[in-house]
Amino acid sequence: MKLINYIKRNKIKSAIVAILLVAYYFCLPKQLFKDPTATVITSNSNELLGALIADDGQWRFPASDSIPDKFKTCILQFEDEYFYKHPGFNPISIFKALKGNLSSGSVKRGGSTITQQVIRLSRKGQSRTYFEKFKELILATRLEFRLSKAEILNLYASYAPFGGNVVGIDAASWRYFNRNASDLSWAESATLAVLPNAPSLIYPGKNQKRLLDKRNRLLKKLFENGTIDELTYKLSIEEGLPQKPYPLPQIAPHLLQKVAKKYKGERIKTTVKISLQEQANSIVKQHYNLLKQNEIYNISVLVLDVNTREVLAYVGNAPTDKAHQKSVDIIDKPRSTGSILKPFLYASMLDAGDLLPNMLVADVPTQFGSYQPENFNKSYDGAVFANEALSRSLNVPAVRMLQDFGLDRFYHYLKQLQLKDLKYNANHYGLSLVLGGAESNLWDLCKSYAAMASTLNHFNDNSSQYFTNEFVQPTYISKEPANFGKLQNEKDVFDAASIFLTFESMKQVNRPEGDDSWEYYDSSQDVAWKTGTSFGFRDAWAIGTTKNYVVGVWVGNADGEGRPGLVGVQTAAPILFDVFDVLPKSEWFTTPYDEMLEVNICKKSGYRASSICDETELRYIQKSGNKRAPCPFHKLVHLDNSGQFQVNSSCEAITNIENIPWFILPPLQAYYFKNKNPFYKPLPPYRNDCAEASGISMEFIYPNQQSTIFLPKDFDGNTNDLILKVAHSKPELELYWYIDSQFVGSTKDIHDMAVMPASGDHIITVMDELGNELKHKITISE
Known part of the structure; x- marks a missing residue:
């Protein structure tokens, strides 16, 4: 009541007081510092991985949440011993400073507290007058009401100048001592503590004695007040001063650029494991020094944790030069896939029940219109087990399998994998889709392999259920856990059995030279892996997975220049296994028996055994594979x-x-x-006195499904013969050859016929002695 009565009696005074209180409350800006800050990334254990300088050219890290104890002690002893006792200003220090400055006729002493210095730093460019000092004092007291002492001290440590373009303790410790502020010695902490008071002292080769004297006086003070012991003091004063700034670490420069696009000016804790990142950098550098001799300049490596989908290592490019696109991050750039998509086709066909793990598939000369796929070694096996075709990366069986499975069906599976560089429809890519006709990037491919491994792990760990979001994007930001969705009984893309059987086949891929006896070493581990080489030797891939880790490698030239020897197994695979060697060893995947059936399999064909298969074995297949017809061979x-x-x-x-x-x-x-296969036995002939049964068949070996033939010429300019070849189920029968109804000869046992047809269209007719006939139309072009 007394206060109310007083206000009523003194309305003008009360109004003035109210206005002053409101002005005092709002006198301090909500955000003291608006200076741009550097983009900083740290490892999962908070070690510095790299930083991008702030837009104003200053090395100013984002404000830290805490200050190292040594630096805190030093800065308080040097700048403001009564920091925790005053309300923002120290009257005694101000009086002493005022008295000294008046007696000398100039400003010799400041008397400002750390709180006042924070205000002064935030009001940059203001003249150092007594009136300005008064405003700083008012604002300092207001700051003390807003923030805690610890927060004020953090602001000072983050925005104090440390000489040149270095601002803040975090940037200063790296620039001058090449280490974290928390790792500084007493001498180093004391050096940095005296710099904000006179930041010009740090310039290399200048004022070294003044800086040394100031530092040593502070160290002596610490010794005298019992903060450090005598031995520490003596050792500290013997330490030298920094001579020139160090460059900041650039352990993951391409990840830094990636982070800066979304989190510019922030301090981001990543998921990267610094020891693994440094090992990966070293491995890439070693291989780069070898590969550049063959003018191969770019390498990228990505390592993912299967279970958390965290990025553990991110090497966006080799340590090449600007002329060879050193700054380009290739991990997310589209490149021709080569054979790296083959495991997805194999898994898709298993998942759909169109394939059994080791079912025989055809490997013969094949042509689809103008498209004629070839195996890398230019040879054919006739028929090969599907898992072997995958492990050997045979092209012809893969294309024939894609043709049988259906291009649109396979494309649908790939779209479910969320490969963002598949921008066109299935017909745009055609059957070359599985051999490198499409583009993808290392990020999406590693994500897909990790999702398959994780699907298998989760199925075995969660009572044979699947998560709804297995193909979640990997994360490189710490504390952003992957959201795998909810558990359900239905698969996300592939069922667990199809994935497991695919990995079992990929495990059998022959390892690169020097690692081909891996199974005899205790330190080795099973890896499901695949290589790929794009057309023209422009891209080399190797991606592998264990139960816990996925490693992906791309090798090539960023400008797309192809090089001889730029082959996945020769260039990318050695890097892949060097990285796996520094990763913790993983056990092999658990067999998902709940998604599998044990059935009788024909050993020779890999199909479900028919009643007349002579050699069979019990094997586990995916449940969907039970619909396959029994062995037809x-x-x-x-x-x-x-x-x-x-x-x-x-x-x-x-x-x-x-x-x-x-x-x-x-x-x-x-x-x-x-x-x-020398043990393959052709059918015995019919006995001479028997009437031969029907069922005889023959096929063209060459030309096979081919309409236009170009006859080559030898060194003398002479046109070479066209060699016609036919396979007959009874090669001992005599075959009669005709071109345009003109008889040209006969063959027996080996059915090869050399002819020299004229240019133009022709009909080739082959007839055996039993009257069976085969016709084929060709066009001869010069």
């Missing part, structure tokens, strides 16, 4: 007692006929298969 063959001839009821008593299961490939597949 085993047939009952009727032989006489000698087992050397086929017979039938027309020439032999039924009681003397033996019914033998026989493994029979189509003629074209058999033609190539028998060259690499």
Whole structure:
């Protein structure tokens, strides 16, 4: 009541007081410092990985949450011993400073507290007059009401000048001592503590004695007040001073650029493990020094944690030069995929039930319109197990499998993997999609391999259930955990069995030279991995996964220049396994039995065994694979007692006929298969007195599905013959060859015919002695 009565009696005074209080409350800006700050990234354990200088050219790190104890002690002892006792200004210090300055006739002493210095730093450019000092005092008291002492001290440490373009204790400790502020010695902390008072002392080669004297006086004070002992003091004063600024660490420069696009001017704690990052950098540098001799200048490496989807190492490029795009981060750049998508086709077909893990697939000369895929080694196996075709990265079986599976179906699976560089429809890529006709990037590919591994892990760890968001984006920001979604019974993209069987096949890939005896070393581990090489030797890939880690490697030239020897297994794979060697060893994936069936498999064909398959074994396949038809390559063959001839009821008593299961490939597949499989047995001939059964077949080996042929010329300019080849199920029969109804010759056993047709269209006709006929139209072009 008394206060109210007083206000009523003294309205003008009260109004003035109210106005002054409001002015006092609002006199301090909400944000003291608006200076641009450097973008800073640290490792998952807070070690500095790199920094980008602030826009105003200052090395000014974002304000820190804490100050190292040594520096805090030094700065308080040097600048403001009564910091924790005054309300923002120290009357005794002000009086002493005023008295000294008046007696000398000039400003010799400041008398400002740390709080006042924070205000002065925030009001940069203001003249140092007594009136300005008064305003600083008022603002300092207001600051004391707003912030705690610790927060004020942090602001001072973050924005105090340390000479040149260095601002703040964090930047200063790295620029002058090349280490974290928390790792500084007493002498180093004392050196930095005296610099804000006279930042010009730090210039290399100048004022060294003045700086040394100031530092040593502070160290002596610390010794005298018992902060440091005598031995520490004596050792500290023997330490030298910094001579020139160090460059800031650039351990993950391309990740820094990536972070700066979204978090410019912030301090970001990443998921990167600094020891692994440094090891990866070293590995890349070693291989770069070798590869650049072949004019291969760019390398990128990405390491992911499968279980958390965190980025553990990020090497965006090799330590090359500006002329070879040193600053380009290739991890997220689209490049031709080569064969790196083949495992996805294999997994897709397994998942859909169109393939069994080691089912025979055709590997013969193939042409689809004008597109004619070839294996890397230019040879053919005739027929090869699907898992072997994947582990050997055979191109022809992959394209034939894609044709059988359906281009649109496979494209749908790839879109589910969220490969962002698949920007066109399936027909744009055609069947070359699985051999490098599309583009992708290391980030998306590693994410997809990690998602497959994680799907398998989660299925086994969560009562055979799947997460709804397995293909979540990896994260390089600490404390941003991956959101895998909710558990459900339905798969996300691939079922666990298909993934496991795909990884089992990838585990068998032959390792690069020097690591080919890996299984004999205790330190080795199983890795599901795949290489890829783009057309023209422009891109080399290697991506591998264990239960816990995914490592991806790309090697090439950023400008797309191809180089001889730029092959995945020769250039990227050695880097891949060097990185895996420095990672913790992982156990192999657990078999997902709940998604698998144990069935009888034909050993020779890899299909589900039919009733006449002579060699079978129990093997686990994915559940969807149970819909595959039984083995089509085993047939009952009727032989006489000698087992050397086929017979039938027309020439032999039924009681003397033996019914033998026989493994029979189509003629074209058999033609190539028998060259690499000496134990393959062709069908025995019919005995002479028997009427031969139907079922004879023949196929063109060359030309095969080809319409236009260019006849080569030799060194003398003479046109070479066209060699026609046919595979016959009974090669001992004589074949008769015709071109445009004109007989040109006959063959027996080996059915190769050399001809010299004129330019233009022709019909080739082949007839065996039993009357079976084969026709093919070709065009000869010069």
